[in-house]
Amino acid sequence: MKKRRQPISQGSEWNFELVKKYNEEISRIASNYGLDTYPNQIEVISAQQMMDAYASVGMPIGYHHWSFGKQYVDVEKKYKRGHMGLAYEIVINSNPCISYLMEENTIAMQALVISHACFGHNSFFKNNYLFQTWTNADAIIDYLVFSKKYIARCEERYGIDEVEKILDACHALMNYGVDRYKHPPTLSIQEEEFRQQQRSEYLQTQVNELWRTIPKPSEENKEKTEVRIPEEPQENILYFIEKNAPLLETWQREIIRIVRKISQYFYPQKQTKIMNEGWACFWHYRIMNDLYDEGLVTDEFMIEFIQSHTSVIAQVPFDHPGYPGLNPYALGFGMWQDIRRICENPTEEDKFWFPEIVNRDWYKTIDFAMRNFKDESFIAQYLSPKMIRDLKLFSLLDDDKKSELEISAIHDEQGFQYIRQALSNQHNLSIIEPNIQVYSVDVRGNRSLTLRHIQYNHQPLNINTQEVLKHLYRLWGFDVALESVDADGNIVETSIFPTKD
Amino acid sequence: MATFIDRRSGKHKSTVNRRRFIRRYKEQLKEAVSNSIAKRSIIDTTSGEKVKIPEKDIREPIFGHGKGGRRESVFSGNKEFVQGDKISRPQSGQQGTGSQASNKGEGLDDFVFEITREEFLELFFEDLELPDLVKKELSQLKSYKRVHAGFVRHGNPSNINIVRSLRNAHGRRIAMAGPIKKKIKAAKQELQQANEESPTDAAKILALEEKLKRLSKRLGTLPFIDEIDLRYNLHLKEPELTTQAVMFCLMDVSGSMDEVKKDLAKRFFLLLYLFLNRNYEKIEVVFIRHHTTAKEVDEQEFFYSRETGGTVVSSALEMMRNIMHERYLATEWNIYAAQASDGDNWNADSPYCREILLKDIMPHLQYFAYIEILPRHHQSLWQAYLDITKTNKSFAMQHINNQTEIYPIFRELFKRHKV
Numbered sequence: 024m025k026k027r028r029q030p031i032s033q034g035s036e037w038n039f040e041l042v043k044k045y046n047e048e049i050s051r052i053a054s055n056y057g058l059d060t061y062p063n064q065i066e067v068i069s070a071q072q073m074m075d076a077y078a079s080v081g082m083p084i085g086y087h088h089w090s091f092g093k094q095y096v097d098v099e100k101k102y103k104r105g106h107m108g109l110a111y112e113i114v115i116n117s118n119p120c121i122s123y124l125m126e127e128n129t130i131a132m133q134a135l136v137i138s139h140a141c142f143g144h145n146s147f148f149k150n151n152y153l154f155q156t157w158t159n160a161d162a163i164i165d166y167l168v169f170s171k172k173y174i175a176r177c178e179e180r181y182g183i184d185e186v187e188k189i190l191d192a193c194h195a196l197m198n199y200g201v202d203r204y205k206h207p208p209t210l211s212i213q214e215e216e217f218r219q220q221q222r223s224e225y226l227q228t229q230v231n232e233l234w235r236t237i238p239k240p241s242e243e244n245k246e247k248t249e250v251r252i253p254e255e256p257q258e259n260i261l262y263f264i265e266k267n268a269p270l271l272e273t274w275q276r277e278i279i280r281i282v283r284k285i286s287q288y289f290y291p292q293k294q295t296k297i298m299n300e301g302w303a304c305f306w307h308y309r310i311m312n313d314l315y316d317e318g319l320v321t322d323e324f325m326i327e328f329i330q331s332h333t334s335v336i337a338q339v340p341f342d343h344p345g346y347p348g349l350n351p352y353a354l355g356f357g358m359w360q361d362i363r364r365i366c367e368n369p370t371e372e373d374k375f376w377f378p379e380i381v382n383r384d385w386y387k388t389i390d391f392a393m394r395n396f397k398d399e400s401f402i403a404q405y406l407s408p409k410m411i412r413d414l415k416l417f418s419l420l421d422d423d424k425k426s427e428l429e430i431s432a433i434h435d436e437q438g439f440q441y442i443r444q445a446l447s448n449q450h451n452l453s454i455i456e457p458n459i460q461v462y463s464v465d466v467r468g469n470r471s472l473t474l475r476h477i478q479y480n481h482q483p484l485n486i487n488t489q490e491v492l493k494h495l496y497r498l499w500g501f502d503v504a505l506e507s508v509d510a511d512g513n514i515v516e517t518s519i520f521p522t523k524d
Numbered sequence: 525m526a527t528f529i530d531r532r533s534g535k536h537k538s539t540v541n542r543r544r545f546i547r548r549y550k551e552q553l554k555e556a557v558s559n560s561i562a563k564r565s566i567i568d569t570t571s572g573e574k575v576k577i578p579e580k581d582i583r584e585p586i587f588g589h590g591k592g593g594r595r596e597s598v599f600s601g602n603k604e605f606v607q608g609d610k611i612s613r614p615q616s617g618q619q620g621t622g623s624q625a626s627n628k629g630e631g632l633d634d635f636v637f638e639i640t641r642e643e644f645l646e647l648f649f650e651d652l653e654l655p656d657l658v659k660k661e662l663s664q665l666k667s668y669k670r671v672h673a674g675f676v677r678h679g680n681p682s683n684i685n686i687v688r689s690l691r692n693a694h695g696r697r698i699a700m701a702g703p704i705k706k707k708i709k710a711a712k713q714e715l716q717q718a719n720e721e722s723p724t725d726a727a728k729i730l731a732l733e734e735k736l737k738r739l740s741k742r743l744g745t746l747p748f749i750d751e752i753d754l755r756y757n758l759h760l761k762e763p764e765l766t767t768q769a770v771m772f773c774l775m776d777v778s779g780s781m782d783e784v785k786k787d788l789a790k791r792f793f794l795l796l797y798l799f800l801n802r803n804y805e806k807i808e809v810v811f812i813r814h815h816t817t818a819k820e821v822d823e824q825e826f827f828y829s830r831e832t833g834g835t836v837v838s839s840a841l842e843m844m845r846n847i848m849h850e851r852y853l854a855t856e857w858n859i860y861a862a863q864a865s866d867g868d869n870w871n872a873d874s875p876y877c878r879e880i881l882l883k884d885i886m887p888h889l890q891y892f893a894y895i896e897i898l899p900r901h902h903q904s905l906w907q908a909y910l911d912i913t914k915t916n917k918s919f920a921m922q923h924i925n926n927q928t929e930i931y932p933i934f935r936e937l938f939k940r941h942k943v
Contacts, residue, residue: 039528046526063526072531075538090584092545095538096637119527126532141526187548195585340601349600417602421613422594430609433602446598457587482593487585494585 030321035129039067042124045134046141052313053142057386058306060145061120061160065137068123074098076113076123082285083115084167086174088190114140116148116292118160131327134320138310143303150394151298153291162215163288169215170281177274189275192494193261193282198456200261200283201290223273226266256460256475259283260495263461269470270500279498294397294452301355302393304336308356338414349446354414358401361410362389372408376439398450406446408439418445423481454479462506471502478509483516492520546643552577553639557647576634649799668761679756688755696753700746708739768806769858769890771797772844775826776865778815778835785897788924789864790827792895795934796862810847814840820847837869837905841880854888861889867896867903867923874904878911886916893937896923 031048032041046065053060068076078095079085115121122140124133148154178186193200257263264271265279292299311328314320320328338353339346365373366385374381380388392405411434418441420431432438432445448454462475472495476484488505496503507516546553556575589595639647675688715732718725773793775786800807811826812818815833818840844861852859869877886892894909896902902923912919922933 039530043526043528050526064529065526066529066531069532078538078541087540087544089541089544089548092538092541092543093582093635095541096545096635100636100638183544183547187544191584196587198586338600340603341599342601342603346599349598414600415602416598416600417605418596418598419611420594420596423592424594427610427612430605430607430611431596433605433607435607438607442598445596448596449598455589457589459587478593480594482589482595483591485588485590487583487588490583490585491587 028318030324031319032130033321035131035323035327037128037130037133041130042133042137045130046137048314048319049134049138049142049310052310053138053146053306056309057390058142058146059150060142061118061149063141063145064119064121065141066121066123067126069126070102073113073123073125074102080289081113081115082167083117083121083164084171086171086190086281087178088194089187090194112136112140112144114144114148115163116144116154116158116160116288117163118149120145120148120160129327131320131324132331134314134324135307135311135328135331139303139307142310143306144299146306147295147299147302147393150390151291151295151397152395153295153397157291158288166215166284169219170285173219173277173281177278181274186278188497189278190282192497193279195491195494196260196264196498197282197286199459200259200279200286202259202262202287219277223277226276227273252464252466253461256462258460260459260461260474261286264495264498267464268499271498275498291397294399294450297351297355297358297398297450298393298396298401299355300352301357301359304332304352304356305359305389308332308360340415349414354410357410357413358405358407359389361407362392362405364409365407370409376407377405399447399452402450403443403447406443408434411439411442416442416446418442457482457484459505469502470500471504472499474503474505476505476507478507478515481509483507484518488518489520492518496520546639546647549577549582550647552581553637554647557639557644574636574638576636579635582635645798645801668763670759671762673758673760675755676758677752677755679758683756683759685755685757689749689753692755693749693753696750697746697748701743704739704743708736708743711736711739768808768856769800769860770808770810770852771800772810772812772847772859772861773826774812774814774840774844774861774863774865776815776835776837776840776868777813777831778833778868780835780866780868781897785864785866786827788897788927788930789895791927791930792864792924792934793862795930796860796893799934799938800860808852810844812840812843812847814843818843835865835868835870836873837865838873838877838880841877841885845880845884848885848888859889861885861892863892863894864897865894865905867899867905869903869905871904874908877905878908881909881912881919882916886912886919889918892916892919894919894921895933896921898925899923 031044042065046063074095076083077098078091080091080094085091113123120141122136122145124136128136148158148160154160174186174190252267253263261279261283265276265283268276271279311320311325311332315325336350336353336356338350362380363385365377366380366383366388369377369381392401396404415434417433417438418431420429422429432441434442458477458479459474460477462473464473465471474495484505484507492503492505502519502521504517504519506514509515553575556577675685711732715729715736718729718732722728775781775789775793777786781789797807797809809823811821811823813821813826813831814835814837815831816836816839820843821829840863848854848859881892896906899906906921906923909919909921913921920937922937924930924933
């Protein structure tokens with residue numbers, strides 16, 4: 024039994040002194056476990072500022088756009104009606120790692136947020152391979168500052184309306200502004216500004232090259248047959264437009280680039296929601312319990328914590344009127360806890376399913392998993408039969424060729440593998456988002472741009488498609504088309520803009 | 525190792541984005557705002573307004589999957605299903621597509637948006653302003669207010685500040701009496717000493733007693749209050765801009781004004797009230813209704829009570845003149861008037877109306893707006909008023925045929941004059 028010490032504080036009020044003391048203790052416990060984090064920058068903000076942070080989708084500095092205003096109105100409305108408690112944490116993947124504490128929180132909540140965000144999320148940001156590959160925590164704040172300044176300057180020069188049009192169009196295609204295979208360069212703000220100027224000149228020359236109307240010398244023409252643009256289908260639509268759209272001006276290309284960069288920055292977060300939230304919950308749960316075991320916190324503190332923790336990781340059943348889907352906190356927390364259990368107290372079943380981790384060091388095991396997986400692969404690798412049973416998961420097949428829905432698997436022996444795969448697919452970004460790529464450009468003809476949508480399981484696109492094409496048209500400047508292709512390569516549906524009537 | 529920053533005093537970052545939002549949906553918001561005007565009472569403008577924008581107008585479209593195809597979703601909380609169970613497809617499709625659908629904006633609900641009173645008025649009166657002439661006068665219009673400006677040594681006896689003066693006197697008395705009291709004390713001691721040591725030396729004792737007497741006398745002559753103690757309150761006159769306005773609503777309630785016409789008039793008055801409200805801190809409204817005689821009434825009675833009779837417009841103007849004279853001096857108030865009538869007036873009365881207006885009313889007024897509602901043909905009153913517009917820039921008149929014209933006409937009357 025550890026020696027019990029005096030509680031750090033009594034009561035629920037907080038002040039900076041106390042928060043610092045808690046932070047020291049939490050930090051000590053975390054580093055004893057071996058958590059590797061960026062330095063923390065902890066900011067205390069008001070509820071209103073928290074709503075601000077919500078509305079700007081977690082960017083601490085953002086350019087101005089009406090959609091953030093709309094978001095704010097929405098958040099504020101929900102908050103005032105009491106539909107939504109403000110999350111007690113927003114944390115930014117940056118170095119130093121910025122976390123927000125809300126001033127309305129009690130001391131227990133502040134300690135919870137510190138362990139959850141400043142140590143849980145922080146260590147995840149620093150070490151998960153997706154974040155390491157796709158985001159640059161050192162440069163993001165500088166980049167956001169740059170982009171905000173740049174867009175403000177554009178607004179001054181070209182007018183708010185013009186800038187808004189480009190931003191609207193970019194936002195519509197934001198999910199398709201992501202590289203999936205290359206490494207982004209890392210730049211500081213000065214470099215970024217310098218490079219931007221160079222780029223603007225260079226870009227314009229490149230575009231001219233592509234659309235050159237003066238005939239080339241005839242020798243070259245003989246050898247070359249039809250040039251195909253793009254040579255390979257291009258998945259990063261915004262990138263393609265930035266580099267190739269014929270009519271855009273330099274500043275417009277730069278704005279496309281900014282949106283694309285920000286989209287890239289959030290790309291890992293979309294794919295690690297379960298892991299990341301689960302990881303943070305796992306650690307706040309551990310750290311709070313350790314604090315309690317050492318006698319550093321009072322009983323009332325602990326009860327408040329447990330109450331909050333329980334509501335965060337609660338999973339309501341599917342037939343509950345307010346069923347929001349699977350709770351990533353519940354699933355993530357459950358899975359991390361479960362991995363530890365499998366390491367320490369495996370059952371026969373676990374030995375069959377997870378021979379490689381039973382009786383291993385639990386910290387090393389979860390550390391490995393945290394570093395090397397994303398939601399999709401994490402579920403495929405670690406979702407245990409016990410978890411499936413605990414959550415009573417079942418999968419439902421909805422095939423529009425059949426008149427009825429079918430329960431394809433439940434939490435029984437035969438269903439485990441199936442459910443695991445189905446749940447993994449459900450978190451696979453390339454399945455959730457339609458697979459749409461730039462397919463061809465009619466370079467010699469009317470310069471029309473054709474996108475291809477490779478259907479997954481015959482799933483059609485939604486009603487917004489035409490609207491998005493309109494935005495694409497605004498960027499491209501010439502006709503745009505979108506072809507949906509089924510598994511056999513047949514075109515099953517085509518949308519075009521502008522429509523031919 | 526962790527840095528703590530207190531950002532609570534930081535600025536409100538979303539203000540700009542909120543303005544952007546309003547800017548972008550100005551058309552929709554404006555429409556919602558003008559619709560809401562009709563439902564309001566004339567003085568109820570202290571609150572903001574909830575406005576609705578159709579969700580589809582503010583959707584941010586992205587590519588996503590629609591309904592159809594083959595999809596599999598995992599749910600929690602199985603109770604009685606076993607593998608292979610068949611379930612009939614729910615009509616709305618909410619369960620079937622559940623967690624995979626990412627298009628948040630699919631609901632048909634309107635986006636309800638609460639704008640503040642300022643934003644409300646801003647939207648409503650965009651591009652409108654008080655006529656130039658009025659504005660100029662507005663900035664010149666001053667009244668004076670007495671403000672306390674400290675204490676001075678000289679002044680009118682009625683301004684004496686008793687507390688300060690007595691406090692000064694008290695202090696002075698203490699200061700001046702101090703040395704004398706000290707001397708008295710010393711002299712008393714000396715006398716006592718002399719009495720004890722050499723009670724026979726009568727001359728010395730006498731001299732000391734004499735000295736004591738002199739000192740006591742000096743102490744007694746210290747004035748209780750002296751002129752230098754006096755302090756007077758100082759008041760200064762400070763000019764201040766008048767920020768109050770009064771609005772006269774004149775309406776004809778003779779038999780020819782039916783409910784429809786009154787409703788039109790009400791809307792016009794309401795607009796004017798809102799408009800003034802944006803420019804002045806305090807507004808009073810005077811309702812005067814008239815047929816052959818005029819009467820000052822409250823809002824309820826103004827719009828809803830029924831009376832009939834002939835029409836003598838000058839009765840209302842006379843009443844307005846008298847009320848102005850009694851309660852709203854032009855030096856203190858910005859005076860506006862709006863008159864609504866169907867133009868029916870007793871013919872011989874119209875020249876008299878013109879005369880009252882020109883002589884007694886217009887010189888004191890910021891603006892007079894006359895609207896004629898549903899005129900079949902213009903009558904003598906219109907002609908008489910037309911004369912006034914020739915000489916008076918702050919007199920405006922228009923006629924209104926139906927509800928939809930009110931706002932345009934209002935704008936016409938108050939539109940921003942581009943130079």
